[in-house]
Structures are given as C-alpha cells and as structure tokens.
Amino acid sequence: MKTNFLLTLVLLSISLFSQNRTEIKIPDIQGYFTLKGDFHVHTIFSDGTVWPEDRIKEAWRDGLDVIALTDHLEYSPHSKDVSKDKNRPHEIASETAAEYGIMLIRGGEITRSMPPGHLNAYFLNDVNKLNQTTFMKAIEAAADQKAFINWNHPGWKAQIKDTVKWYDIHTELYNKGWLNGIEIVNYHEYYPEVFQWAIDKNLTIFGNSDTHEPISFEYPEKEGKFRPVTLVFAKEKTLSGVREAFENHRTAVLFNDTLFGKEEYLKAIYEGSVKILNQSAFVDESKNIFIRFENSSSIPVLLKKTGDDADVKSPEFIKIPALTTIIVEFTMQKNQGKKGVKIAYEAQNWLCGPKTGLKINIGFDAINLNNPVLKSENNLYYFTIPGTGSEFDVRYSFDKGMKDGLCKLSEPVKKTGKFTLYYQLFVNNSPTGKVYERDLYVHRGVFAxxxxxxxxxxxxxxxxxxxxxxxxxxxxxxxxxxxxxxxxxxxxxxxxxxxxxxxxxxxxxxxxxxxxxxxxxxxxxxxxxxxxxxxxxxxxxxxxxxxxxxxxxxxxxxxxxxxxxxxxxxxxxxxxxxxxxxxxxxxxxxxxxxxxxxxx
Incomplete structure (x- = not known):
C-alpha cells in the first residue's frame, strides 16, 4: 500500500514537472511588450467547474502572461460547497499566479439580461460591492472603484432576438465613460458587426474564452483548437502597464488563426514576423524567381493578390504558415531583371476591419544574370547584362576563380577570339551568389x-x-x-x-x-x-x-x-x-x- 502511494506521488510529480508551456510567438512592437491574455475566465466560485489555482496553471500552459478571473456576481450555483465571497477566487489564485509569473487582474461579471447584457469590470478593489439590486447601481459601484468596464459577448445568441444591437443604455454608458471595451470574439464566436462598433467608437477590443469547463475540454489540443487571446501592447510588464494599454486601446485579438486589430499594430506585427530572406533574388534560365519567406510568429498569413507588377507573373494566393519558411515562385514576363519589384497583396486573416485585410506590398529585386550580351561603342566591346543598371554591381573576369583581373561592366573587354568570361554579382564589394560563365567569340563579323x-x-x-x-x-x-x-x-x-x-x-x-x-x-x-x-x-x-x-x-x-x-x-x-x-x-x-x- 505504502509502495503504491509513493509511486503515485512520484508519477504525479513527474507529470507536473513535465508540463510544457505553449509559447505564443508574436514580436514586441513599437517599443511595447506584446502580452498575451484572457480576460473572461470563470471558476467554481460561480458557474465554472475549475479551481482558481488551476486556471493559473492552464494560463501558463497556454502561453499567457495575464488573465482576469471574472466570476458572475449574481450567480453562485456551488454556494453549498464554496464561499459566496467573490474576492476569494483572486485571493486563492494570487500565490500560484506569482509562482508561475502570471499577472492576475481582480475582476467580476455583472450578469443581466439584454439590454444591457453581461459586462466585466477589471481592476477592482472589492468585487462584492458590485453585487447590487439594479444594473445601474452595479455599474456605479464599478465606476466608483475606477474599474475598466467591458461589454461581453454582444452577439451571444441566447440574449439577442434577430441581430446584434447597440441599445440606448449602451449609449448612456458610453457617454458616461462607463463602457470602455468590447468583446469582438467570445468563446467560439466572432462578431463582425461588433468589430465595426469598436472601430467607430474607439473601444478597446477583446477576444476572450469565457471558459467554464477545463480549458482543454473546450479547446481540445488534438483538434487543433486554442482559446481566443487578447494581445496587449504594454509599456511595462505590470498590471498598471496592462491597464494603461487598455485605456489607450492598444489591444488586438487572435482567434482561429485570424488577427484582428488596428492597422498600425497589425502592420508592426507583420513587419516584425514576416521577412523575405533573399531580398535580392536571382532569375533562373526559365525566368523564374524563388523568394524565401520566413514567418517567425505563431500567426499564419493568407495573402490574396490585389495588384500586379506588369513585369512579373505572381501567384494569386500565398500562404505562409506560422513558424515556417516557405519558397514562393514568381516569373518574369520577359527574360530580364528588375530592381524594385512591388506586388500588392491583402492579408485575408489579418483584419483591420470586418471586411478589410492588412495591405501588404511584397517587394524584391529580380536579378537576371542569365542573358549577357556584347555591345559595341567606339570600336570597343563591352560585356553587359540587360535589366541590370548601375544599381547592380556585376563584375567579370577571365579567371574562373574570380580572383584576378576583375573588371566592372563599364570597362571594355580586352580580348578577341574565342574565350570564356566569368561574372558575378557583388554586394558591398563582396561576391554574392554563384559565378556565371559564358562562352564568347569576338570575330570580324560581330554585329554585321x-x-x-x-x-x-x-x-x-x-x-x-x-x-x-x-x-x-x-x-x-x-x-x-x-x-x-x-x-x-x-x-x-x-x-x-x-x-x-x-x-x-x-x-x-x-x-x-x-x-x-x-x-x-x-x-x-x-x-x-x-x-x-x-x-x-x-x-x-x-x-x-x-x-x-x-x-x-x-x-x-x-x-x-x-x-x-x-x-x-x-x-x-x-x-x-x-x-x-x-x-x-x-x-x-x-x-x-x-x-x-x-x-x-
């Protein structure tokens, strides 16, 4: 019996010790830290089934930096077994949050029928004071504590009749400064109309799980599902830093491999995540260019072409998976190179509005060294490459090793008869890419x-x-x-x-x-x-x-x-x-x- 008990403890310890954190890789932007959070989480102290400490462990495992425990104020179905004190979830979870490095916001959910629906209050001192007989008294109690107030799941089908609606009471709250944020994503649902409200009224956007069951039950990893995540662009990794970001609307939402947010933040994330590794790309003998895209973030990019470069045939769609490097083929319309190729795309899953994807310009230099020609000027012959102007430093030599007698294209070819000429691109005076070679024959009939x-x-x-x-x-x-x-x-x-x-x-x-x-x-x-x-x-x-x-x-x-x-x-x-x-x-x-x- 004792042996079995010890074995159980050992196995349990191994299980806890071997837990792996899923890192959500998104770059810091514009001098801000990119924090990952879930700000709508229930525990057994309302209608959830999970102990507060375990919510912290789930958050750590899912790669989060900050969460808010937001139990219903008016609803406590487990009150026979746990306290009705709505501050207790925060108190119980605080020590574990400190151990795991998770910032914990004291919050609560004001739970009323529509209108006005459900609203979360964050950064409270005393959650219990919000448990009032009327909705307005509850909101006033939150305002008295200088809470940040967020409208939850405005499109929840259980509370709407025909369509998502902004009611007069929401206008009243908004005008009083008592409606500061809004969920554009809740649980497994996205509300495009609500996203537009947030844009029009400059509300801080949130995407939250509203989790009640163990998170792995509601978002099974084996099915490739993951809770919604609110990205917070904070000046510092503190609760005051999070609040300052909330108040200045510096958030974005990641849900189902789609990113929602203001253009300036999405553009900064894209530029910090997606790189073209060969900005100067060589055209092969079939006029193809192979561009290498690296995506260092956890967010895939689905690009749809919206504009052409007349000199380049480009794919209509490009998918750059998360944490991956891919190669995409482009083709020159003519057998030549071009500096400053620019093709317009729109990221269909990086949304700056309900119907507006982030605009992306894919740019690179297409270097075609495959078709050199001789030209004659003042009885001298010059080796030249069409489509590569003075901005490209191409040098040639009669030495296969490209060590001796290097000449620039502006220097005449001082050789006649049959010979092989070797040439290569130089960048910052250093050779780049392969050494090309061409057989030439300078004879009496050249340019007849x-x-x-x-x-x-x-x-x-x-x-x-x-x-x-x-x-x-x-x-x-x-x-x-x-x-x-x-x-x-x-x-x-x-x-x-x-x-x-x-x-x-x-x-x-x-x-x-x-x-x-x-x-x-x-x-x-x-x-x-x-x-x-x-x-x-x-x-x-x-x-x-x-x-x-x-x-x-x-x-x-x-x-x-x-x-x-x-x-x-x-x-x-x-x-x-x-x-x-x-x-x-x-x-x-x-x-x-x-x-x-x-x-x-």
Whole structure:
C-alpha cells in the first residue's frame, strides 16, 4: 500500500514537472511588450467547474502572461460547497499566479439580461460591492472603484432576438465613460458587426474564452483548437502597464488563426514576423524567381493578390504558415531583371476591419544574370547584362576563380577570339551568389548587318535579329536564349560585313539534340560576294546523318581556305523537315538550331 502511494506521488510529480508551456510567438512592437491574455475566465466560485489555482496553471500552459478571473456576481450555483465571497477566487489564485509569473487582474461579471447584457469590470478593489439590486447601481459601484468596464459577448445568441444591437443604455454608458471595451470574439464566436462598433467608437477590443469547463475540454489540443487571446501592447510588464494599454486601446485579438486589430499594430506585427530572406533574388534560365519567406510568429498569413507588377507573373494566393519558411515562385514576363519589384497583396486573416485585410506590398529585386550580351561603342566591346543598371554591381573576369583581373561592366573587354568570361554579382564589394560563365567569340563579323534571316521561330529567336552575329555562343541548353530555331523551315541567311574583309574561314554552330526534336541540317551551302549581287558558291557541306544513338552536342560546320576579300555572305540551310522513322516524334516537324556565324 505504502509502495503504491509513493509511486503515485512520484508519477504525479513527474507529470507536473513535465508540463510544457505553449509559447505564443508574436514580436514586441513599437517599443511595447506584446502580452498575451484572457480576460473572461470563470471558476467554481460561480458557474465554472475549475479551481482558481488551476486556471493559473492552464494560463501558463497556454502561453499567457495575464488573465482576469471574472466570476458572475449574481450567480453562485456551488454556494453549498464554496464561499459566496467573490474576492476569494483572486485571493486563492494570487500565490500560484506569482509562482508561475502570471499577472492576475481582480475582476467580476455583472450578469443581466439584454439590454444591457453581461459586462466585466477589471481592476477592482472589492468585487462584492458590485453585487447590487439594479444594473445601474452595479455599474456605479464599478465606476466608483475606477474599474475598466467591458461589454461581453454582444452577439451571444441566447440574449439577442434577430441581430446584434447597440441599445440606448449602451449609449448612456458610453457617454458616461462607463463602457470602455468590447468583446469582438467570445468563446467560439466572432462578431463582425461588433468589430465595426469598436472601430467607430474607439473601444478597446477583446477576444476572450469565457471558459467554464477545463480549458482543454473546450479547446481540445488534438483538434487543433486554442482559446481566443487578447494581445496587449504594454509599456511595462505590470498590471498598471496592462491597464494603461487598455485605456489607450492598444489591444488586438487572435482567434482561429485570424488577427484582428488596428492597422498600425497589425502592420508592426507583420513587419516584425514576416521577412523575405533573399531580398535580392536571382532569375533562373526559365525566368523564374524563388523568394524565401520566413514567418517567425505563431500567426499564419493568407495573402490574396490585389495588384500586379506588369513585369512579373505572381501567384494569386500565398500562404505562409506560422513558424515556417516557405519558397514562393514568381516569373518574369520577359527574360530580364528588375530592381524594385512591388506586388500588392491583402492579408485575408489579418483584419483591420470586418471586411478589410492588412495591405501588404511584397517587394524584391529580380536579378537576371542569365542573358549577357556584347555591345559595341567606339570600336570597343563591352560585356553587359540587360535589366541590370548601375544599381547592380556585376563584375567579370577571365579567371574562373574570380580572383584576378576583375573588371566592372563599364570597362571594355580586352580580348578577341574565342574565350570564356566569368561574372558575378557583388554586394558591398563582396561576391554574392554563384559565378556565371559564358562562352564568347569576338570575330570580324560581330554585329554585321543581317539582311535576311529566313522564317525563324519567335520563341527561339537567338536574342533578336542580331542573334546570329552577337558574339555570344549557345550552350547545349536550347533554351539558353542564344540559339535561333527553325521549325521544318529551310533558311537563307544573308549578312553584310559593312566593308570588304579579308576572310580566311567562315564557320557556324548547330545544336544537335534529337531527344528535343532538334537535328543537324541535311546540308549547308556557303556563298560569298563583294557587291551583294553576284554570289560565288564556296562549298556545300552535308553533315553526318542523324543516328538513333546520337547524344546532345554542338556541331561546328566550317568553310576553310576562302582566302579572299568579301563583304557579303549567304548561307543556305536545308532542314531535315520531319523527325526520322526511328524517332518518338516520327513524321512530326523537326527543328534545326543555329548560332553565331563566325568570320575569321
């Protein structure tokens, strides 16, 4: 028997010791402490079933900082077993509150039919003095003690007929300064009309549990339920600090993952909770940007788009769960970057009014380093990146390690022929993000005048009309923006070098990627001319026929041994037309991709 008793004590001690507090993570704002409270709590000293000390322990477990015990003044169904003294709940709970670090407000609930309904009085000296024969005498007794008076559950269905109503007696109380706050949330109910009253009349808002049973019975954790919480923005963590916040209407309400309150407080909480971790985000080769949002608060954010940035395709809805980091995909409409992207959203569950969500601007810099180009000025070549102005510090080098010979984009490229150029973004003189690389070929035909290019695909245009002579070499990725694609079409390309040029050889690259329905051409014929009218055929080259075993590669066709001055070049290219019989796309239209006609 003794052994069993000791075992029970040990197990009970372990149970109490192992209780975990659920921390409600909401940042302090504007120099105020963000306190969490429940200001409508009943005990066994009225119609509740819980001992006052246990209400303190429940509050601690639920992450609260302050509560008010507010037993009914006129109603004591357990009076045979407990005292009718309405000060006793506070007296019993005070020592436990001190032990658990919970601030405890002495309060009571004036309980009358509607109108005026039920009202809580806070910061009382003697709760019993409010137990009067008439409602007005009870309110006067509260006012005499300089109580803060709060209207409870104005939308409680048991006390209203058709709709929520503000009565004349409430106007009288309000005008006398005897109605200071109002519950916009009570138990499991939210009253949007009451929220609007609070806004219109500048009443302090509350969201309270009105708990009678053990809190875990009314808000089962296994069902993901949690009591309503009133947030108090207090100058100090004291009861006088709480009261000062009440009197200056510095509260908000958290209920069912929805936050209610004034815009200035909700905005401050959002800014203290939600961060974009990569404010400068890189655009990938598919024009996508992946933005990382971190929410360090216990409040999820449900965003609905209300305005666009014309240059960016953005999701209609974004959900940022509590205490989570997520990645959200945005897409540039064009293959370029942009500084100062701004997209308007509204937080649907952060309400500044019954129908008004907190307005949020999501902003970031979209940095696109995927499509560099060469440009020519005063017979010098410059490496540049469209969409990145002087506000972005991009540097390049011929050194893969980006250690030697770093140059800014404003400095000309002092190299000719074929070479690889490496480049990277710098922020505050420090390298940021990955090192990009591009193969270039600065040759005699760079920026030649293209007189004819044939009917190429607008989707694969090689960077525009000059894409075939821009010095940028295509990679094995047909989407890299450097390839000019022709679907089933043959092509005749004519270029003017602007003056006679001693030419040794002409070459060009073709992408061979059968799995992507891109094939080497059947034949390529080169013609040259001095006057642009009389063309001399140099040669016809027929690449090796496509085989089923072919892998993706870049095939170079070169016409060597020209050794003459020429000004005009014409290239005739014969497309394979249709995919071969062995191909999965047999009989469907085939492509050829060409890039950079190189003059040496």
């Amino acid at each position: 005048n293209l007189l004819s290019t044939g009917n190429y695909s607008k989707k694969y245009d090689g960077g525009g009309s000059a894409g075939l002579v821009n010095g940028m070499l295509g990679s094995t990725n047909y989407r890299d923006g450097n390839w000019t694609g022709y679907e089933q079409e043959d092509a005749e390309i004519i270029m003017d070098l602007n003056k006679p040029v001693k030419t040794e050889a002409v070459s060009m690259n073709f992408l061979h990627a059968p799995f992507s329905w891109i094939f080497s051409p059947i034949s390529v014929t080169l013609f040259v001319s001095v006057n642009g009218k009389d063309f001399e055929e140099v040669k016809t080259i027929r690449p090796e026929p496509t085989k089923e075993s072919d892998e993706t590669e870049i095939r170079t066709i070169s016409f060597d041994g020209i050794n003459k001055e020429i000004r005009y070049i014409k290239v005739s290219i014969k497309n394979i037309g249709l995919c071969p019989e062995w191909h999965t796309g047999s009989g469907k239209k085939a492509w050829f991709f060409i890039d950079e006609i190189i003059i040496n």
